[in-house]
Amino acid sequence: MALNFIRKLALTSLLFFTASTTVYAQTFVFTAIPDEDETKLVERFRGVADYLSEELDADVRYIPVKSYAAAVSAFRNNQVQLAWFGGLSGVQARSLVPGSEAIAQGEEDQAFFNYFIAHKSTDLERADTLTDDLRGKTFTFGSKGSTSGRLIPEYHIRNIFGEAPEDVFERVGFSGNHTRTLRLVESGTYDVGAINYKVWEKELEDGNINTDDVKIIWKTPAYPNYQWSIRGDVDQNYGEGFTDRVRKALLALDDPELLESFPRSAFVPASNSDYEPIRSVAKDIGIID
Amino acid sequence: MLSSPTVRTSLIFTAIAVVSLVFADIAVTSANPWKDLGRFFLGIITPDFFSTEGLATALLRTVAFAFVGVALGSVGGFLLALAYRAYPVRIFCAFIRAIHELFWALIFLQFFGFHPLTGVLAIAIPYAGIFAKVYSEILEEADPEPGRLLPPGTGVISAFLFARIPDCWVQMRTYTAYRLECGLRSSAILGFVGLPTLGFYLESAFSQGHYSDAGAMLILFYVLIATLPLWVKPKLLPVYILGAPFFLGEGMPIVWGNVTRFFTQDIVPSPLKNEEGWAGMGSWLGELFVDQALPGIWNTVILTQIALVATGIIALLAFPLISTHFGGPARRTGGHVFLVILRSTPEYILAYILLQLWGPSMLPAVVALALHNGGIIGHLIGRQSSSIALRPDAPSGLDRYTYELVPRIYRSFLAFLFYRWEIIMRETAILGILGIYTLGFYVDSAIQNIQFDKAMVLILITASLNIGVDILGRFIRRKLALQTMPTC
Helix, strand or coil: CHHHHHHHHHHHHHHHHHHHCCCCCCCEEEEECCCCCHHHHHHHHHHHHHHHHHHHCCCEEECCCCCHHHHHHHHHCCCCCEEEECHHHHHHHHHHCCCCEEEEEEHHHHHECEEEEEEHHHCCCCCCCCCHHHCCCEEEECCCCCHHHHHHHHHHHHHHHCCCHHHHCCEEEECCCHHHHHHHHHCCCCCEEEEEHHHHHHHHHCCCCCCCCEEEEEECCCECCCEEEECCCHHHHHCCCHHHHHHHHHHHCCCHHHHHHCCCCCEEECCHHHHHHHHHHHHHHCCCC | CCCCHHHHHHHHHHHHHHHHHHHCCCCCCCCCHHHHHHHHHHHHHCCCCCCCCCHHHHHHHHHHHHHHHHHHHHHHHHHHHHCCCCHHHHHHHHHHHHCCHHHHHHHHHHHCCCCHHHHHHHHHHHHHHHHHHHHHHHHHCCCCHHHHCCCCCCCHHHHHHHHHHHHHHHHHHHHHHHHHHHHHHHHHHHHHHCCCCHHHHHHHHHHCCCHHHHHHHHHHHHHHHHCHHHHCCCCCHHHHHHHHHHHCCCCCCCCHHHHHHHHHHHCCCHHHHCCCHHHHHHHHHHHHHHHHHHHHHHHHHHHHHHHHHHHHHHHHHHHHHCCCCCCCHHHHHHHHHHHHHHHHCCHHHHHHHHHHHHCCCHHHHHHHHHHHHHHHHHHHHHHHHHCCCCCCCCCCHHHHHHHHHHHHHHHHHHHHHHHHHHHHHHHHHHHHHHCCCCHHHHHHHHHHCCCHHHHHHHHHHHHHHHHHHHHHHHHHHHHCCCCCCCCC
C-alpha cells in the first residue's frame, strides 16, 4: 500500500509539473500598485483592461497584487508588461528593467503633493511647515514602498526636523495604503499621517471623511508622481509599434468615468527623466542604493 | 515545591516574561477598539457569503495548494527521513523548517512570481523538513522484531517495506493527515502575500472593514477544517491528490531567466556585486546587523517570551472547558467549538484582525499567539485530563482543578509548551510583516525596497534564531525528562 501511495504521489508531481509548463497565449498583462482599497482598484483597472483590449485589439488582463514590491517584481520578471506605478516604484522598476520607459502620467502627476493630516485630539493647526508640536505624536506612513505615503513625507520630516521619523515621533507605523492612513488617523489610532492629496480629495468628495475628526495640517511642495511604465521588450514580443499604440491609447483615454476613477483629468506624455527628482530623494534617504 | 525542577523552570520563564513586559511595547492605540471589535463580531454573526466574487474559487485553491504542498512535502520528507541519520541531512532539515512558509513564499515570489509553484513550494519545503524529522522518529521507534524474523538474504528494500513500514504505517498516516490540517492553515495565509487563496480575500475584506464578508470567509474556513474527517477519507485521498494540481489556477508563466538572475545577482550582497571586496562587506554586514538584525532579534525574543507564558496561561485556563471532570456535555461541546475556533485560526490571521481593531503594538501579537497556541495545548491536555481516573471522593471545583488535575497534567503541559516554543518564535518573526518590529518587519522592508541581499541575510538570521531556540527547547525537555508528540 505504501509503495502504491508513493507511486501515485510521484505521478501526481509529474503531472503537476507538466501542467504548469503549458505554453500560454500572448496576453498583455498589467498591474498597479495597491495604493488604495482593493475593490476600487479592481473596478478601476478592469475598466482600463477592457478599454485597452478594444483599442489594442489584444487580450489585455489586469492582475491585482498585495504590495508595491510585488508590482515591481512582476514588472521586472516580465509577468506584467505594463504597470501603473507611483514615482518611487516606477523608478525602482525601470532601473531593474533595461529599456523600460515611463509613457504616460496623469495631468495632476506633474505637480503632485501630499497632505499631512492630524486627528482632532492633537489640536494641531494648519501651518506652512511641520512644527515642533508634532514631536512625540504617533505617525503613520502609507505603504513602505510608496512615494506619497513614504518617500516624500520621510524626506520632509528629515529635512525639517533634522532627525529620522522614529526619533521625531513616539510611534511610527505603516498603514499599508492611503485609504487606511485616512481611516487610522480619522479614528485616532495614529495622531498624524501623510496622505496622497488625490485620495483625500476623492474621499472628501464622496463624503467618506468626517472633517470634524481629521484635518489637513500641511501641504508639501510639488513633486512628480504616478505614471504608466512599459517594458522595453514589448515591441519585440507583441509586435513592432506596440509600445506606441499603448501610449497612444492611454493618452487618448477620455472616458470621464474611467478617468474619474483614478482620479485624473487626463493622461499626458511622460518620460524617464521626469522622475530624476524622485530618484535623488530616494538615494538620499537610502531607499535605493 | 521550589525543589521541583518543573516548578523552578516555570518560575524562571515567568520571571523572564515579566521582565520582557517592561521592555515590550504593549498598548491599545486605536481610539475605539471596542466599537471596532463590536462591528467585527456583528460581521461574524451576519456573514455575507455572496458578496465576494471568487470566494468559492479561493476556497478551492486553498484546498488545492494544501493538498499538493503537503503531498510533495510528505514525499520529500519521507525520502529525507531515510537518510536522517546523516548529520548534514539533519542540519538541512532543521534549516528548511526554520524558515516560515510566508518567507519561502516571499522568496519564490521574486523569481517564480504568481505561478502555482510559488505556493506549492512555500508549503512543501518547510513541511518536508518537519515530515523528515517526525517520520524518522516514527521509523526509529518501530519494533525491530519483525525485521529479525525475515529469512536471510531478504533485500534491504523488501525488509524496509515489509517489516518496518507496516509497523509505522498508522502513525505516519495519522501524522500526515494532521499535517493536512496545518497545510490548510498555511495555504490560507499565503493569500496575504498575493497567492490566490482565502487570505487574499480575507485581507481585502478586513482592511476595508467589510466585516460581514470577512465573517463569511472565516466561517467557511472553520467549516472546511472541522469537516476534514468527513471528506478526507483514505480511499478518496488518491483522487484528491491527483486532482488537486489541476485546481491550482494558472497564475503567470515562469520566466526561467528570473531564477538564474535571482541566484546569481539579486541575493549577492551589494558590496560584492559592486566589487568593494571584503572590507565593504564587513561594514555592510555590520550596518545591517546593528540597524536591523539586532532590534529585530531583540523584539522577536521579547515578544516570544511573553507569548510563551501567555500561551501557557491560556492553555491552563482553557483545558477544563473540554475536560470530562468539569461540567456536562453541553458545556463541553461549547468548549470544543471554542477551542476548535482558536486553533483553526492561524496566528497570522488572528494577529491581523486584532491589529486592525486595537492598533499597532505588541499586544495584538501576544494575544493572537497566546490564543492560537493556548487553544492547541488546551485541547491536548484537556483530552488527556479526561483520561485520568479520579477517586470517587475526589474534591470538586477549584480544588479538583488545582490539586488533582493540574499537577497530573503539568509535565505534559510543559512538554507541549516547550515543543511549541520554536513554533511561537517562528510565528513571532513572521508577524513582523504586519508591522510589529520583529525580524519579519525588517525582512519585509528589505523586500519592499528590492534589496533581496539584505532580505536573505535577515532570513538566515531568523532561521538561526529558530534553530537555536529549538535546540534549547529540546535541551530543557530532555533535562526535565518531558516527552511529547509533535504538534503544528
